[in-house]
Amino acid sequence: MDDLRLIERAVDMNETKISANGVQVYYGDNHAIKDVNVEIADKTVTAFIGPSGCGKSTFLRCLNRMNDTISVARVEGDIRIDGEDIYDKRVDPVQLRAKVGMVFQKPNPFPKSIYDNVAYGPKIHGLARNKAELDEIVERALRRAALWNEAKDRLQEPGTGLSGGQQQRLCIARAVATEPEVLLMDEPCSALDPIATAQVEELIDELRQSYSVVIVTHSMQQAARVSQMTAFFHLGNLVEYDETGTIFTNPSDPRTESYISGRIG
Amino acid sequence: MTDTTPLDAAPAGKPTKSILVEDERTRARNRAEARFRAYGIAAIAIAATFLVILLATIVVRGVPAFTQTYMTLDVTLEANALDPNGTGDRDEIAKVTTFGYQPLIGQALVSLLEEQRIETPLPPPALILMLSQSAPAVLRDAVLDDPSLIGQTVTFELLTSSRADGYFKGRVTRESLARDRNLGPPHLDILDQLAESGHVERRFNLDFITGSDASESRPESAGIGVSMIGSFFMMLVVLFLSLPIGVAASIYLEEFAPQNRFTDFIEVNISNLAAVPSIVFGILGLAIFIQVMHLPQSAPLVGGLVLTLMTLPTIIISTRASLKSVPPSIREAALGVGASKMQTVFHHVLPLAMPGILTGTIIGLAQALGETAPLLLIGMVGFIASNYPAGVAEGFLDPNSAMPAQIYEWAKRADPAYYERAWGGIIVLLVFLMSMNLLAILLRRRFERRW
Ligand SMILES: Nc1ncnc2c1ncn2[C@@H]1O[C@H](COP(=O)(O)OP(=O)(O)OP(=O)(O)O)[C@@H](O)[C@H]1O
Ligand SMILES: [Mg+2]
Numbered sequence: 001m002d003d004l005r006l007i008e009r010a011v012d013m014n015e016t017k018i019s020a021n022g023v024q025v026y027y028g029d030n031h032a033i034k035d036v037n038v039e040i041a042d043k044t045v046t047a048f049i050g051p052s053g054c055g056k057s058t059f060l061r062c063l064n065r066m067n068d069t070i071s072v073a074r075v076e077g078d079i080r081i082d083g084e085d086i087y088d089k090r091v092d093p094v095q096l097r098a099k100v101g102m103v104f105q106k107p108n109p110f111p112k113s114i115y116d117n118v119a120y121g122p123k124i125h126g127l128a129r130n131k132a133e134l135d136e137i138v139e140r141a142l143r144r145a146a147l148w149n150e151a152k153d154r155l156q157e158p159g160t161g162l163s164g165g166q167q168q169r170l171c172i173a174r175a176v177a178t179e180p181e182v183l184l185m186d187e188p189c190s191a192l193d194p195i196a197t198a199q200v201e202e203l204i205d206e207l208r209q210s211y212s213v214v215i216v217t218h219s220m221q222q223a224a225r226v227s228q229m230t231a232f233f234h235l236g237n238l239v240e241y242d243e244t245g246t247i248f249t250n251p252s253d254p255r256t257e258s259y260i261s262g263r264i265g
Numbered sequence: 266m267t268d269t270t271p272l273d274a275a276p277a278g279k280p281t282k283s284i285l286v287e288d289e290r291t292r293a294r295n296r297a298e299a300r301f302r303a304y305g306i307a308a309i310a311i312a313a314t315f316l317v318i319l320l321a322t323i324v325v326r327g328v329p330a331f332t333q334t335y336m337t338l339d340v341t342l343e344a345n346a347l348d349p350n351g352t353g354d355r356d357e358i359a360k361v362t363t364f365g366y367q368p369l370i371g372q373a374l375v376s377l378l379e380e381q382r383i384e385t386p387l388p389p390p391a392l393i394l395m396l397s398q399s400a401p402a403v404l405r406d407a408v409l410d411d412p413s414l415i416g417q418t419v420t421f422e423l424l425t426s427s428r429a430d431g432y433f434k435g436r437v438t439r440e441s442l443a444r445d446r447n448l449g450p451p452h453l454d455i456l457d458q459l460a461e462s463g464h465v466e467r468r469f470n471l472d473f474i475t476g477s478d479a480s481e482s483r484p485e486s487a488g489i490g491v492s493m494i495g496s497f498f499m500m501l502v503v504l505f506l507s508l509p510i511g512v513a514a515s516i517y518l519e520e521f522a523p524q525n526r527f528t529d530f531i532e533v534n535i536s537n538l539a540a541v542p543s544i545v546f547g548i549l550g551l552a553i554f555i556q557v558m559h560l561p562q563s564a565p566l567v568g569g570l571v572l573t574l575m576t577l578p579t580i581i582i583s584t585r586a587s588l589k590s591v592p593p594s595i596r597e598a599a600l601g602v603g604a605s606k607m608q609t610v611f612h613h614v615l616p617l618a619m620p621g622i623l624t625g626t627i628i629g630l631a632q633a634l635g636e637t638a639p640l641l642l643i644g645m646v647g648f649i650a651s652n653y654p655a656g657v658a659e660g661f662l663d664p665n666s667a668m669p670a671q672i673y674e675w676a677k678r679a680d681p682a683y684y685e686r687a688w689g690g691i692i693v694l695l696v697f698l699m700s701m702n703l704l705a706i707l708l709r710r711r712f713e714r715r716w
Contacts, residue, residue, distance in 0.1 A: 069593075069600060071524050098603030108594035110613060120612070121602035171598070178602055 023077035050233035101180030107167035109159035121178035145173035146199030330689025333470035363401035427682035484682035495665030502569020511580030539578035547639030563664035583625025
C-alpha cells in the first residue's frame with residue numbers, strides 16, 4: 001500500500017448533511033443492510049468500500065429512495081438529510097431525487113442524443129430559461145465530466161452509441177447537470193482509463209467545494225485519493241467508519257485491516 | 266484455481282489436438298446443426314407453398330368478380346310510354362314503374378338485332394333475359410334525373426344478366442343452360458354475335474367495389490362498397506375506444522399498480538379474456554348493448570363496441586409486453602435525475618414501447634376487421650344494406666353490414682355468381698388487411714430509432 005499518497009487532509013468539521021440511524025434493508029428475506037449508523041458530512045467526499053455484495057449499492061440507494069422502485073426491498077430505520085426524515089410520509093421522492101443525484105453502477109444513458117441526455121434533468125426542473133442557457137448548462141456538465149472534447153462535435157448523436165467509459169461520463173454529466181446538493185456515485189470510474197479517472201476525480205474534488213459526495217469504489221487507491229471519510233462495509237454491516245487516513249493507516253477492526261491489505265474480498 | 270479437474274487437465278506429454286481436423290464431437294455438433302437448418306428450410310418451404318396456393322386460389326377465383334359484362338344499347342325513350350300526357354312533370358313520370366320500361370328495352374334489343382342482321386327465334390320479352398333485372402331501373406333513374414331525355418334515343422351501358430356474364434367468364438356453359446328456364450342456347454348465339462360486333466363487352470366493374478348488396482336474383486349488380494363503409498365505421502369505434510383504454514390500462518397495470526392479489530387477479534383475467542371465443546362477445550353485446558341499453562340493432566356502433574371488447578385483451582397484452590421489454594435501467598435513470606413516475610413513463614418508457622404498442626394495436630384491429638361471428642349475433646349479417654349512410658351519425662347508427670359478414674352472406678347464397686363475388690370480396694378484405702400491415706410496418710420504422 002505504499003503507493004497510497006495519503007495526504008494529511010484535515011477533515012474540516014463540516015456540519016452533517018446526511019445522518020442514518022439503525023438502517024436495515026431487506027430484499028424479501030435477505031437481510032442486506034444490518035443496522036447501519038453513519039453521519040455523512042457536508043462538503044466532504046465519503047467513500048464506501050467493501051467486498052462485492054456487501055451492500056454498498058443497497059445503502060447508497062437508500063439515500064435517495066431508489067430502493068422504492070424495487071418491490072421486494074424494505075427499508076427500516078431513520079435517514080435524515082439536513083435534519084429532515086427522507087422516509088417521512090410527506091416527502092415526495094421526486095423532489096428528494098432532484099436534491100440527491102445519482103450515478104448508477106451500470107451506465108444507463110437514455111436512448112436519446114447526448115445533448116438530450118444531459119439536458120433532460122435541467123429541462124424537467126426548469127433550470128434553464130432559454131435554449132442558450134440550456135446549451136451552457138449542457139456544455140458545463142459535459143466539461144465537468146471530462147466528456148466535452150469527445151462529445152462536442154456529436155451532441156446530436158445517440159448517447160448509447162458511446163463507448164462504455166464515455167457512457168459512464170455521460171451519466172456523470174447528466175447527474176451534475178441538475179445541480180444536486182448530494183451526489184451519490186456508484187463506482188463511477190469502473191470502466192474508465194487512468195486519464196478519464198483522473199479527470200473524474202478532479203471533478204469530485206471540485207464538487208466537494210459545494211456539495212457532499214458519496215462514492216462507492218473498489219479501488220483502494222481511489223478511495224484514498226479522493227475521500228476524506230471512508231466507510232468499510234462487510235456482509236451488510238458497517239464495520240468501520242473513520243477518516244480516510246485512519247482507515248488506511250491505522251484501522252481499528254481486523255476485518256478492515258485484512259480487506260485493505262487484500263486478504264478478504 | 267488450484268484444483269483443476271482431471272477432465273480438462275491435459276496429461277503431460279500428450280500431443281495437442283490439431284484444429285485442422287474436426288474431432289468426433291464437432292462433427293456430431295455440425296451434423297445436428299445442418300439437420301436443424303434443413304428442418305427450418307423445409308418448414309419455411311411448406312409454409313410458403315401453402316401461402317402461394319392460397320393466394321393463387323383467391324386471385325384466380327376472385328378476380329372475375331371485378332369484371333362484368335356490359336351491353337351497349339341505344340334505347341328510344343318513347344314519350345307516349347313514359348309521359349303519355351306530355352306534362353314533363355317529374356311526379357307524373359315517376360308514376361311509370363320499372364315495369365313500364367321493359368318494353369322499351371325489348372324494342373331496343375329488337376332493333377339492335379335487326380341492325381346487326383342477327384336472326385333469332387326469340388320474342389322480345391325473352392330477349393330481355395339477356396340483361397340484368399336492374400336494367401329497367403337504370404333507365405328509369407336516368408329519366409327521373411333528366412326528364413328532357415324523354416323522346417330521345419339514348420345510349421346506355423347495361424349490365425347483362427349473371428348467366429350471360431357467367432357465359433363469358435366460362436362459369437356457364439351451353440350444357441349447363443339446357444335446364445335453365447331463363448337463358449338458353451339461342452340467347453348465347455345472340456351474345457356471341459354481339460360480342461363480335463363489340464356491343465357486348467366484359468370490362469372492369471367499379472360498382473363491385475363501391476356498390477351495395479343486391480337481391481338474390483341479380484348478383485351482377487351486387488357490390489361490397491356499403492359494407493366497406495360499415496366496416497370503416499366499426500373500425501373507427503374500435504380504434505378510438507380500444508387504443509386509449511387499452512394503452513391506459515396497460516400503463517397503469519405495468520407501471521403504477523401495486524403488486525397484489527387484486528392486480529394479479531386482473532392480469533390473469535385479461536389473459537383469459539384474450540382466449541374467449543369471439544361469439545361470446547357477440548352474445549354479450551346483444552344482451553348488454555341492444556337488450557339493456559337499447560342501442561339500434563345491426564348498427565356499426567354496436568358492432569364496434571363488441572369488437573372493442575374483443576380487441577382490448579389483445580392490445581393490453583401486447584402493450585404490456587412492449588412496456589416490459591423496456592429495460593428497467595432506463596426507468597432508474599429517469600427517476601434518478603428527479604423525473605416523476607409519469608414523466609418517466611411518458612418521456613422515456615412509452616416512446617421506446619411505441620413500436621410494439623402500434624404493432625399490437627394494428628394486429629388487434631386487423632383481427633377485428635376480419636371478425637364475423639360476433640356480428641352474427643347483433644344482426645349485422647344477412648342484412649341487405651342498399652344505401653350509403655346519409656351522414657356520419659347515420660354511419661354509426663343506421664343498420665349496416667361489414668365486409669366479412671357480407672362475404673359470408675354471399676357465400677351462403679345459391680347462385681354461383683354470388684360464390685364468385687364472395688371470392689372477390691375476400692380479395693378486397695385482404696387488400697385492406699395488407700394495407701393495415703403495411704401501415705404497421707411504416708409506423709414501426711418511423712418510431713423505431715435504433716439507439
Ligand atoms: N434488486 C435486488 N433484489 C434482491 N436482492 C438484491 C437486489 N440488489 C441487491 N441484492 C442483494 O443485496 C446484497 C447487497 O447487494 P449490493 O448490490 O448492495 O452489493 P454491492 O456492495 O454494491 O456489491 P458490488 O460491489 O458487487 O456492486 C446482495 O446479497 C444482493 O444479492
Ligand atoms: Mg454495487
